Amino acid sequence: MPGKxxxxxxxxxxxxxxxxxxxxYYALNDGSWAGAAMRTxxxxxxxxxxxxxxxxxxxxxxQFFYRYYTGMSxxxxxxxxxxxxxxxxxxxxxxxxxxxxxxARLADCKVxxxxxxLDFSVEPLVRHFGADDLIANQMQFVNGKATxxxxxxxVEGAHKARVIRDYCVKHxxxxxxxxxxxDSASDYPMLAVVGRPTAVNPDLRLRSLARSYEWPILDLR
Amino acid sequence: xxxxxPLNVAPLTRPTRESEELVVTIxxxxxxxxxxxxxxxxxxxxxxxxxxxxxxxxxxxxxNPRAAIRYAINxxxxxxxxxxxxxxxxxxxxxxxxxxxxxxxxxxxxIRQLVLEVVLELLADSGIDxxxxxxxxxxxxxxxxxxxxxMVGARIFEAFHPDRYYNHDAEDxxxxxxxxxxxxxxxxxxxxxAAESDxxxxxxxxxxxxxxxHKSVGVGLSNYASLRxxxxxxxxxxxxxxxxxxxxxxxxxxxxxxRVIDQHLNVFHIETVINNRMFDGPVDFLGKNxxxxxxxxxxxxxxxxxxxxxxxxxxxxxxxxxxxxxxxMIGCFAGATExxxxxxxxxxxxxxxxxxxxxxxxxxxxxxxxxPYNVNSIxxxxxxxxxxxxxxxxxxxxxxxxxxxxxxxLTHPCPDEFDPEHHPSYxxxxxxxxxxxxxxxxxxxxxxxxxxxxxxYIHLYRKGHAYHGAHPFYxxxxxxxxxxxxxxxxxxxxxxxxxxxxxxxxxxASLDEAIDQxxxxxGRNASISVFHxxxxxxxxxx
Numbered sequence: 005m006p007g008k009x010x011x012x013x014x015x016x017x018x019x020x021x022x023x024x025x026x027x028x029y030y031a032l033n034d035g036s037w038a039g040a041a042m043r044t045x046x047x048x049x050x051x052x053x054x055x056x057x058x059x060x061x062x063x064x065x066x067q068f069f070y071r072y073y074t075g076m077s078x079x080x081x082x083x084x085x086x087x088x089x090x091x092x093x094x095x096x097x098x099x100x101x102x103x104x105x106x107x108a109r110l111a112d113c114k115v116x117x118x119x120x121x122l123d124f125s126v127e128p129l130v131r132h133f134g135a136d137d138l139i140a141n142q143m144q145f146v147n148g149k150a151t152x153x154x155x156x157x158x159v160e161g162a163h164k165a166r167v168i169r170d171y172c173v174k175h176x177x178x179x180x181x182x183x184x185x186x187d188s189a190s191d192y193p194m195l196a197v198v199g200r201p202t203a204v205n206p207d208l209r210l211r212s213l214a215r216s217y218e219w220p221i222l223d224l225r
Numbered sequence: 226x227x228x229x230x231p232l233n234v235a236p237l238t239r240p241t242r243e244s245e246e247l248v249v250t251i252x253x254x255x256x257x258x259x260x261x262x263x264x265x266x267x268x269x270x271x272x273x274x275x276x277x278x279x280x281x282x283x284x285x286x287x288x289n290p291r292a293a294i295r296y297a298i299n300x301x302x303x304x305x306x307x308x309x310x311x312x313x314x315x316x317x318x319x320x321x322x323x324x325x326x327x328x329x330x331x332x333x334x335x336i337r338q339l340v341l342e343v344v345l346e347l348l349a350d351s352g353i354d355x356x357x358x359x360x361x362x363x364x365x366x367x368x369x370x371x372x373x374x375x376m377v378g379a380r381i382f383e384a385f386h387p388d389r390y391y392n393h394d395a396e397d398x399x400x401x402x403x404x405x406x407x408x409x410x411x412x413x414x415x416x417x418x419a420a421e422s423d424x425x426x427x428x429x430x431x432x433x434x435x436x437x438x439h440k441s442v443g444v445g446l447s448n449y450a451s452l453r454x455x456x457x458x459x460x461x462x463x464x465x466x467x468x469x470x471x472x473x474x475x476x477x478x479x480x481x482x483x484r485v486i487d488q489h490l491n492v493f494h495i496e497t498v499i500n501n502r503m504f505d506g507p508v509d510f511l512g513k514n515x516x517x518x519x520x521x522x523x524x525x526x527x528x529x530x531x532x533x534x535x536x537x538x539x540x541x542x543x544x545x546x547x548x549x550x551x552x553x554m555i556g557c558f559a560g561a562t563e564x565x566x567x568x569x570x571x572x573x574x575x576x577x578x579x580x581x582x583x584x585x586x587x588x589x590x591x592x593x594x595x596x597p598y599n600v601n602s603i604x605x606x607x608x609x610x611x612x613x614x615x616x617x618x619x620x621x622x623x624x625x626x627x628x629x630x631x632x633x634x635l636t637h638p639c640p641d642e643f644d645p646e647h648h649p650s651y652x653x654x655x656x657x658x659x660x661x662x663x664x665x666x667x668x669x670x671x672x673x674x675x676x677x678x679x680x681x682y683i684h685l686y687r688k689g690h691a692y693h694g695a696h697p698f699y700x701x702x703x704x705x706x707x708x709x710x711x712x713x714x715x716x717x718x719x720x721x722x723x724x725x726x727x728x729x730x731x732x733x734a735s736l737d738e739a740i741d742q743x744x745x746x747x748g749r750n751a752s753i754s755v756f757h758x759x760x761x762x763x764x765x766x767x
Contacts, residue, residue, distance in 0.1 A: 010680060100688055103687065103688065104684050107396075107684055108680040183681065200679065202681040218645075220681040221645060222684055
């Protein structure tokens, strides 16, 4: 009998941070005072623009936002990712997240984190939860420097559904028996593609969708 | 020396209604009968010759409940008095029945509070500090803090909550202990704190004969693996009736499990029996024979019907939920599981049992707004089914009130409404599984375990206030014996077609049409009985 998996979105679902928090952390710890100030100021000034793009398209937001990483050192980012986890992410994990992941494991599910965040930022979290796998965006690096572009296809929106379907085919998992958890309506495709979706700490749109489709609603906060 | 009446049982000071008055035959002079239809009351002009079966009037309560409780724990059945079992420094757990009973919730102080006040004082006087209070909610939803406080009173709540007064968690793998299986291979699992205590005191509130006895600990403090032994389609199909523990297959299983528990644990039961005063004050007429309504009763009825007609359903529900019942304790027994429960059952049947001559071709019953599983919530379609084919069908001893192949007519609007906080797994069961099959065996085999192990449903059960993922299956099995027995179920007054159809029921706009339809099947001379419940009665069909 094929196995099943539980796919967890990360930002807003298991932790209260998002990709902007991660970038802000990297920017503030960029080495030189000038570099840190420049990146932080640029991000702060772009906030209205970023917010507007996010309202239109989460995918567009991510693609646009990851450009801010341009020129950052791969080694340094990977090193800072460990500090990011200790300083920021670990304390931002929702209290109920541990139970939910444990309950998924007890139900014989392969635990997979599926996020639009960058892989190196989330890897410490994957180890912390003892998750089986990670589906995340991967930054392109040339000569050890970030290009600001992620490797296609970007893990977001409809593509999350596609990578989850492909993942199940590749690992011989039953998509209909699998679970997905997310906090955002932008993850509707990811939730709709599995047989057993659940809205977690949902925003207004997702709460309304979950009510319409009669999906369970959890609050891990 | 003259033998004194025991203080723990209500004296028969008030004459009960003559038995012939409990079964009234409709004639030309009869008033219309008042039946529940969810949150509404309908007036039914019944065909001449219809039998209407009424509950017994409430037995008068014991004059001093605290004295009755003290008497019971000092004069237990088959066990040493409670005070003789206590030693300083003991570890004691007190388990309590949850909010699923009584229905509707009773006026404060709740009887459980009275029992706790007596017991906790005794424990404190005996130098026992290590005391935990656990709500034996099994796979029911966790009670909210407000509900917990209401049940035990502010003083006990403040002293024990949250560290020493909490809900049982059937999904806490570390919090459950398993003993050896029964000779029938049934899993025996009990809450760890209760199992590791020197003494487990179970405070029961016995609403119906199904409750109490071995079921208290063996179900209330157990887990899904253990419940599977008796909460399954096969057992419930054979169980007629679960209100008759002596003949119930389900109770045979819980008794076997309970006997294993009693071998391992020192369990001291305190069982309380209440009367059936479900309605009093402004709604006291609901417990009366309509032919004996006074002008004031008729005025109250019309006033209530007018108000209900003007209110949206949620507000009507609120109105009813906010009228607590004026139950009184009519008996309290304590001691060893079986000896104590035997006394409880005798008194329970004294309140509820109504002799009825033979079954009928057609039985009519009004489904009220409440069931054990929707206190402060919605009676969703699955619970309507559970009330009709489950509870109301099973309120009999001897044989069912409706003949094999007969027609059960229920009155309820059957709205497609669910409470996503309390009943999330019910929604999926009703809308995803029932369109595929209504066969309880198939549902159990194919889907029950997946629902029971669903991480989302488990999380909602453990951290929210949701019934366990397996619970909607139990509700379906609860109606299984009724489903196998009746020829057809017709719901009168359903506001939509799809809910009755998903439940496998016929539907009509009015009760008259439903009776005509049933007579079309059974003939013009078909016998008809009306089960005038609530308040609760148990038909002793001979």
